[in-house]
Amino acid sequence: MLTPLLLAAALAFTPGQAPAPAAPAAPVAAGALALTNVRTTFGELGGPRPLTPLLPGDVMFLGFDIEGITTDADGRVQYAMFMELLDSAGASKYKTDPANKNDFVPLGGNKIPGRAYTTVGLDQTPGNYVLKVTVTDLANKATKTVEQKFAVAAKDFGIVAVYTSVDDRGQIPMPTTGMVGQPLFIQLGIVGFGRGPDKKPNVEVEMIPLDEKGDPTIGKASLLPIRDNVDEKDAGVTIRYLLPLTRAGKFTIRLKATDKVTNKTHTFTLPVTALANN
Secondary structure (H helix, E strand, O other), X not given: OEEEEEXXXXXXXXXXXXXXXXXXXXXXXXXXXXXXXXXXXXXXXXXXXXXXXXXXXXXXXXXXXXXXXXXXXXXXXXXXXXXXXXXOOOOEEEEOOOEEEEEEOOOOOOEEEEEEXXXXXXXXXXXXXXEEEEEEEOOOOOEEEEEEEEEEOOOOOEEEEEEEEOOXXXXXXXXXXXXXXXXXXXXXEEEOOOOOOOOOOOEEEEEEEEOOOOOEOOOOOEEEEEOOOOOOOOOEEEEEEEEEOOOOEEEEEEEEEEEOOXXXXXXXXXXXXXEOOO
16 A cells, blocks of 8 residues: 655655756745745655656655745744655545644745655555645635645555655664765665575675766775565565765766575665765
8 A cells, every 4th residue: 555654844746757957937926925936756755756656665755845934923834745646547545634834944935845755555555646745825815735646656665755864773863865985875675585495585686876977986896685584574675875975076876786596686876975074
């Protein structure tokens, strides 16, 4: 099943490609609610993610800006959010109750970030779906809705749920852009693997960073085998890589998983930027 989770706080997509930069939009006046700058992302805080059909086990993160929201004299905004998932026929598959939010906006303005995400169940039926997120400004009852179409692929072997975090456990999300000297953890899951006669998986995952020219920055990929310590009931496993940001630049982290039982491979690329701290 698809399990939607609602997060208060931020981030439209063109299938199969990253969104093109948009021209600066005119500011939205207070009281004229709008949901803008909509995009799918790598994790909660990551950069834009090209949205191709999602494998079962993956997570789609959707962020957006809530503009024109009413801010009171104390720098507080009060609003409600709820989310609904529809199938290709428009039938509701799941929806949340409205969640009231009271956020602090100490830097002023009438725009705040918002985000939502939905996880794709390992047994989810392939097809097209729509994620709807509705925001209501509780000060004036203005309401806006954003809809995001996405597709779920058939169950298969692959890399899913890729995001970056500050900590190794993946509990503190981090943008895919950081400062030189900052550690970054790449979190990911492997699903759909086969099992040998011993009931164990035999998967090898490699990670290699590429520079802006597409050349590897190290001579040998970092390899991580997945074989032992995987319960027979587990349909997927989570792993992580530490990526210290040691120099400024734009990089592409190439992740490749190989299932040696089924002879299947899957590659996932994650853009990462390190900014100079001078």
